[in-house]
Amino acid sequence: MTGMKPRRSVLYMPGANERALEKAKTLPADALILDLEDAVAPDAKDAARERVCGALGDYGSREVAIRVNGLETEWHEADLRAAAQAGPAAVVVPKVNSARDVHAIERALELRGAPQETKIWAMLETPVAMLHAEEIATASERLTVLVMGTNDLAKELHAELVPGRAPLLGGLSLCLLVARATGKVILDGVYNDVKDVAGFEAECLQGKQFGFDGKTLIHPGQIEPCNRVFAPSAEEIDQARRVIAAFEEATAAGRGVATVDGKMIENLHVGNAQRLLALAEAIEA
Template sequence: MVDFYFNNTARPRRSLLSVPAINQRALAKLATLDCDGFIFDLEDSVAPEMKDEARNNLATYFENFPLEGREAIIRINSVATTAGQKDIKAALACKPDAILLPKVEQPTDIHDVADLLAESDAPDSLKIWAMIETPKGVLNAAAIAEACHTTGARLGGFVIGLNDLRKETRVPAQSGRTYLVPWLMQVILAARTYGLEIIDSVSNDFRDLDAFAAECEQGRAMGFDGKMLIHPAQVEAANRAFAPNEKALSEAREIIAAFENPRSAGLNVINSNGRMIERLHVGPAERLVAMAEIIAKRKVAKP
């Protein structure tokens, strides 16, 4: 049957590359990369004394280099800090698709930023994404996800942050992420319960592409929508792992065609080529096909 791990929207998020906003050389290369989106980082990758310069870099970039359909997410510092307050203002001026909050641990972390955006007359299309990267964040994932119903649908998704989670839990970085999987599945369950996107954590060793590809396949099997990346070398493997495959697409098209047949009118369950399929499968099938079409149409500028 159709691979139902995909999210409720047709927007592909197979590969979200994290880019330090302070790195102008990296910013200049983005147009050549086949990413589904970019996370422009003003937080961990930018030293305190470089924050203003990083904000200026983003202002220049967003003014002069449209991303042509790719998603733009700006990760800010905590709004409890002066840096975070400045980041919010800078982000609003850039008009990204979403603002990513670090180390979210409770619903009020979402509510506080949603209130700031409302006071700033930010458009409804501007979403809030939450980094889940601490033990408290994992434990409270369901309550945080529920904030999507109390913030005017501002909350759009979760991004897992394993570096901080490993540090705080003292779980070592091991292949297979054996001892982290139960926590990851807990956050995935919370996201799916409330219809949120969820992006898998970065993989730090960008030179071991075989290990990275295996982690992408694991993430897809677990139900993630895509992967947060730290290096362009990781883009191809993430796109391949999280893309709709040909078998799933063929099945999706069969489901759509079967229910478009006039003989299926009024039926919620039909027999299609010896398989029983339900009308509830049509929506995911249509999203899968739409996502594949978006990916196929996107053209990446050549260097």
């Protein structure tokens, strides 16, 4: 589990807003997505593209991705060309619906000289994407992260965005299964009401319990609760250390199982504990 990157909080920042891009340098988000899509008006696309690509080196150790406009838009080709030359940590592509889409993105990045370090983050936000999620996730080694687009998914489903997200759980669960089966990182979708702190925190907790690696955000005020919820707590870290120690002691004594707090511990529990500690160490680093 070496090289694990914490992606608890992944904040969208509008590419056309110079003040927002400057402010992002001081924000404690694990990663930033500099946005050329929804947050940028059509007549500001060219200026935003130039501004975002010119700002990439200013964010220290934060992972910085660029969200380009979708494959079917008039801006996609210019966005991808500029992003390839700028070399962000990743290019985030909206409405990826098939392996063919991934192959097209990958070829375009290669032809335009993108460094190998620039990965593809695919946004899954349509019913078609839910049904093709495994095909998308396995289309390229360069694709490393799946990003849920819950607003668009709800729109496409004719569903309501309600507390608990019951109308979306089928799609979310399917994509989580795919992410874990294919070894990809998966990020939960955004929460729209930036003033509803309790509702946001509840959705973060739901995402963590589901197994998401982190959550995409639309406001800096969402970073702290998101980081807190998705980080291992002190109690969880202590429990993980005791699980590993107990199992090592049992193994040394020739036993295949151990007990901690009255519960049986097996290899699978040790694996979970090791992953949790690796995440805690990555956050600390």
